[in-house]
Amino acid sequence: MASSAQDSRSIDHFFSAPSGRTDRWRDLHAAARSWSGGATARSTVEAALAELGAIEEFHAFPGAELMAALHERLQSDDANGFLALAKRISLSTITDNYKHDLKEWQAVDLSLPDPGDVASIALGEGSAHRPYFEMLVVTPAPAGRWPHMAAEFRRLRRPEDAFIYETVLVGSLEDAICAAVLNPDIAAVAIYEGFALRSRHDAPILRSVLAAQQPLLDKADEADMALRLAAGLKAIRPELDIYLLSDRRVEKLAGDPRASMIRRVMYQIEEPLELHLSVLEGIKARFETPFFDNLKLYAQRPIGTFHALPIARGKSVFRSPWIRDMGQFYGINLFLAESSATTGGLDSLLEPTGNIKRAQEMAARAFGADHVFFVTNGTSTSNKMVLQALIAPGDIVILDRNCHKSHHYGLVLSGAQPFYVEAFPMTEFSMYGAVPLRTIKKALLDLQAEGRLDRVKMVDLTNCTFDGHIYNTRRVMEECLAIKPDLIFLWDEAWFGFARWSPFLRPRTAMGAAADIEAWTQEPDAVTQYERQRKELGANPSIDKLLDTRLVPDPRAVRLRVYQTNSTHKSMSAIRQGSMVLVRDVDFHKVEAQFHEAVFTHASTSPNQQLIASLDVARRQMELEGYGLVMNAIEVALDIRREVASHPLISKYFSIVGADGMVPKEYRPSGFVDFLAPGTRWDDQLRSMREDEFCLDPTRMTLVCGTAGFDGTGFKGLLASQYNIQVNKTSRNSVLLQSNINNTRSDVALLISVLLKISNEIEARLKQGGEAERKAFVARVHSLMNDVPELPNFSRFHDAFRTDAGDTTPEGDIRTAFFAAYAEEQCEYLPINNPECDRRIDKGPALISANFVIPYPPGFPILVPGQVVTHETITFMRKLDVKEIHGYEKTKGLKLLKPDALAEKKGRSVENGRKKARAA
Numbered sequence: 065m066a067s068s069a070q071d072s073r074s075i076d077h078f079f080s081a082p083s084g085r086t087d088r089w090r091d092l093h094a095a096a097r098s099w100s101g102g103a104t105a106r107s108t109v110e111a112a113l114a115e116l117g118a119i120e121e122f123h124a125f126p127g128a129e130l131m132a133a134l135h136e137r138l139q140s141d142d143a144n145g146f147l148a149l150a151k152r153i154s155l156s157t158i159t160d161n162y163k164h165d166l167k168e169w170q171a172v173d174l175s176l177p178d179p180g181d182v183a184s185i186a187l188g189e190g191s192a193h194r195p196y197f198e199m200l201v202v203t204p205a206p207a208g209r210w211p212h213m214a215a216e217f218r219r220l221r222r223p224e225d226a227f228i229y230e231t232v233l234v235g236s237l238e239d240a241i242c243a244a245v246l247n248p249d250i251a252a253v254a255i256y257e258g259f260a261l262r263s264r265h266d267a268p269i270l271r272s273v274l275a276a277q278q279p280l281l282d283k284a285d286e287a288d289m290a291l292r293l294a295a296g297l298k299a300i301r302p303e304l305d306i307y308l309l310s311d312r313r314v315e316k317l318a319g320d321p322r323a324s325m326i327r328r329v330m331y332q333i334e335e336p337l338e339l340h341l342s343v344l345e346g347i348k349a350r351f352e353t354p355f356f357d358n359l360k361l362y363a364q365r366p367i368g369t370f371h372a373l374p375i376a377r378g379k380s381v382f383r384s385p386w387i388r389d390m391g392q393f394y395g396i397n398l399f400l401a402e403s404s405a406t407t408g409g410l411d412s413l414l415e416p417t418g419n420i421k422r423a424q425e426m427a428a429r430a431f432g433a434d435h436v437f438f439v440t441n442g443t444s445t446s447n448k449m450v451l452q453a454l455i456a457p458g459d460i461v462i463l464d465r466n467c468h469k470s471h472h473y474g475l476v477l478s479g480a481q482p483f484y485v486e487a488f489p490m491t492e493f494s495m496y497g498a499v500p501l502r503t504i505k506k507a508l509l510d511l512q513a514e515g516r517l518d519r520v521k522m523v524d525l526t527n528c529t530f531d532g533h534i535y536n537t538r539r540v541m542e543e544c545l546a547i548k549p550d551l552i553f554l555w556d557e558a559w560f561g562f563a564r565w566s567p568f569l570r571p572r573t574a575m576g577a578a579a580d581i582e583a584w585t586q587e588p589d590a591v592t593q594y595e596r597q598r599k600e601l602g603a604n605p606s607i608d609k610l611l612d613t614r615l616v617p618d619p620r621a622v623r624l625r626v627y628q629t630n631s632t633h634k635s636m637s638a639i640r641q642g643s644m645v646l647v648r649d650v651d652f653h654k655v656e657a658q659f660h661e662a663v664f665t666h667a668s669t670s671p672n673q674q675l676i677a678s679l680d681v682a683r684r685q686m687e688l689e690g691y692g693l694v695m696n697a698i699e700v701a702l703d704i705r706r707e708v709a710s711h712p713l714i715s716k717y718f719s720i721v722g723a724d725g726m727v728p729k730e731y732r733p734s735g736f737v738d739f740l741a742p743g744t745r746w747d748d749q750l751r752s753m754r755e756d757e758f759c760l761d762p763t764r765m766t767l768v769c770g771t772a773g774f775d776g777t778g779f780k781g782l783l784a785s786q787y788n789i790q791v792n793k794t795s796r797n798s799v800l801l802q803s804n805i806n807n808t809r810s811d812v813a814l815l816i817s818v819l820l821k822i823s824n825e826i827e828a829r830l831k832q833g834g835e836a837e838r839k840a841f842v843a844r845v846h847s848l849m850n851d852v853p854e855l856p857n858f859s860r861f862h863d864a865f866r867t868d869a870g871d872t873t874p875e876g877d878i879r880t881a882f883f884a885a886y887a888e889e890q891c892e893y894l895p896i897n898n899p900e901c902d903r904r905i906d907k908g909p910a911l912i913s914a915n916f917v918i919p920y921p922p923g924f925p926i927l928v929p930g931q932v933v934t935h936e937t938i939t940f941m942r943k944l945d946v947k948e949i950h951g952y953e954k955t956k957g958l959k960l961l962k963p964d965a966l967a968e969k970k971g972r973s974v975e976n977g978r979k980k981a982r983a984a
């Protein structure tokens with residue numbers, strides 16, 4: 065977010081916090097170097113020290129003692145002493161050495177590790193140390209006692225502790241919230257009753273955000289305030305373990321339903337060791353990876369294998385003179401941990417009863433779901449599983465036509481009828497946005513008007529889209545449930561699994577929104593809100609009126625049935641193809657058997673052990689450090705956006721499309737413009753996330769390269785082949801960059817340096833090439849940026865596949881169309897450049913697609929089986945200059961279903977339909 069020097073010193077400057085902090089320490093180090101070398105005055109160092117600001121109080125390191133030592137050296141004009149300490153602290157905040165080296169906490173001067181040492185520690189030596197975290201202690205004790213309290217906690221450490229922690233002490237609710245937001249190392253919180261409300265520092269933005277709660281906070285007694293703080297912290301970081309220490313009737317407090325989010329309520333005077341042990345146990349509960357832990361044990365056992373899988377134990381590999389290099393490359397553990405056994409310490413993914421079951425339950429806890437299923441064949445499979453489990457032949461599914469192909473194929477397999485809804489087009493980039501809620505509501509209301517609402521089972525959408533459009537998941541579900549209270553939602557969050565770990569993004573995830581809706585249905589006021597709206601709408605509201613109204617569902621009627629699929633491998637540390645299905649469905653018990661059938665249908669009977677283990681480990685990582693990692697991914701994205709926009713030369717040829725460019729104004733009522741727009745603060749982003757129909761995931765960056773004369777595919781190739789930079793998908797004139805939990809600031813530096821290099825090359829070429837080169841460049845840019853084909857909407861299913869469809873609604877029998885193409889004699893081919901195409905579209909007989917036609921980019925099906933081909937489709941295909949079009953063979957042409965063969969089929973289908981109707 066845009067920031068000013070003033071902002072950066074207030075404690076509630078929430079974005080760019082970690083890198084901002086390390087930058088400030090680096091600045092202090094640089095200032096100290098100048099001071100010690102006599103180049104600058106002491107005042108420069110004083111200013112840099114002041115710049116560190118109060119947020120240092122929210123971090124255990126360097127802590128009060130080292131900060132006091134710094135100030136002391138400053139006061140005594142000890143420039144060299146100051147430099148030595150500032151250098152050590154600065155280095156330690158970057159390398160995290162303080163997390164495992166006690167010497168780093170001492171004020172006395174140490175010999176500094178040379179940069180080589182630092183690198184080796186960062187590269188893994190640290191892994192031998194006990195994992196480190198910080199515990200936030202919210203206390204009414206005066207600040208003067210805090211160092212003593214921190215020392216008390218330190219004294220509780222025992223050699224057998226599996227983890228090590230330091231404490232961060234604060235005295236108020238505001239400070240506690242700031243600490244939890246700003247310090248990702250905080251993993252546990254101990255709240256002692258009686259703390260203050262206000263920070264002693266300035267926190268203007270936070271106060272404006274908390275303003276709505278102010279009357280309640282002002283009235284709150286000590287216990288109430290502690291519970292409110294706990295709820296606030298959980299809303300920001302649900303993974304935190306919270307301990308409440310009270311000196312009153314703790315039994316009563318523990319029985320308060322609001323205390324359910326507290327891990328343990330304790331009597332304050334009790335043995336502090338009890339708290340210490342509880343805190344470590346809480347971390348262990350997240351650290352534990354039941355399947356991975358067992359797999360490691362299994363790998364150590366001497367096991368004779370008499371089953372398939374010769375590579376298990378590695379003997380076929382390491383004994384072979386010909387393939388030993390594979391063993392050397394992957395390492396012995398890969399083979400020791402290979403097995404097709406499902407017993408003896410392992411478990412069966414298809415019917416888990418042991419450690420896979422536990423691992424899935426822990427993932428459910430972490431991701432806020434009731435159930436989680438691990439999937440080892442990617443989200444492509446997860447989607448098909450969910451669709452098969454929940455959808456029967458003839459059911460109608462409302463889905464984004466622009467969704468991943470696994471959904472379309474899932475419907476072919478299940479025999480459901482797709483009701484395609486269109487995302488808003490972003491023609492200038494040859495891509496789609498997301499589906500407006502009005503379109504989805506209209507689909508439901510039209511089906512209702514046709515008396516077919518009972519046939520609609522599911523709304524199936526992609527959140528966020530490939531290009532980063534995030535739905536207002538809560539609003540979409542609420543308004544749809546107001547029309548059909550038992551609707552199932554499938555949110556394909558293939559790219560968005562990580563979002564659970566950001567307080568800004570979480571409310572917009574499927575599970576986050578489901579939790580909010582569930583909480584709302586239990587609010588005393590929910591029924592009143594519904595009744596009030598019912599009265600306002602009157603007996604028979606028109607479709608237009610319903611479309612214009614923000615509909616409130618009936619909380620008594622709502623059956624909340626939410627499914628999310630995520631490619632854990634796309635945004636977390638799972639091995640490729642590792643995916644999860646998250647379930648929050650009140651009626652899951654009714655479909656559980658079907659769900660297992662779907663798993664049996666699609667899951668391999670030989671699931672990969674490493675993959676399952678990596679899903680287990682990815683969960684552990686996100687529960688323990690996901691918050692910081694996601695914060696880092698967002699920071700990296702903001703850095704890239706900032707650098708591209710502000711560099712005079714790079715910005716001449718390249719740009720990253722802002723939120724305002726990705727989301728049309730009518731879907732941004734909050735007025736949010738972009739992350740980097742001048743004056744934008746985190747609360748603006750928060751408001752946008754709450755109010756806007758669509759938001760942009762900051763980590764997904766559409767880099768426009770058409771303005772530099774490159775088409776997306778060419779530019780992607782150039783980056784990969786010449787600069788070792790891999791990017792995500794492409795459009796006609798852009799590439800998609802994605803920042804991830806693995807990215808570092810060095811990656812940003814690499815990307816920026818490459819963009820600069822390319823910009824320089826363009827400049828040189830234009831300079832040397834004269835007018836002709838300039839004209840050619842302008843023409844190329846114009847063609848890439850302006851000669852963009854209109855995106856073709858879904859036309860319609862041919863009548864032969866609509867015998868069971870509504871009169872006015874567009875659903876169709878995609879499955880029958882798909883299998884009709886299996887009879888080669890029913891098919892014909894027509895090249896798109898053949899004038900016969902145009903003649904047949906105008907005069908008939910209709911051109912009916914026999915299969916999916918999916919060009920890459922943009923990657924959505926421009927034709928599905930049974931769809932009538934129109935001029936728009938043909939024009940789009942003729943203008944497409946991409947090489948890869950799945951389902952289209954250039955030499956043969958479009959594969960079509962012969963209308964005559966279908967006429968006969970239609971006759972039969974109509975007759976069958978009539979028979980069925982008569983029987984009904």
Ligand SMILES: Cc1ncc(COP(=O)(O)O)c(C=O)c1O
Pocket residue numbers: 441442443444445467468470526530556558559631641643
């Ligand atoms: C929206 C969406 N859903 C599902 C998938 C398939 O996921 P996987 O690669 O894990 O099979 C993709 C792949 O790119 C996708 O973009």
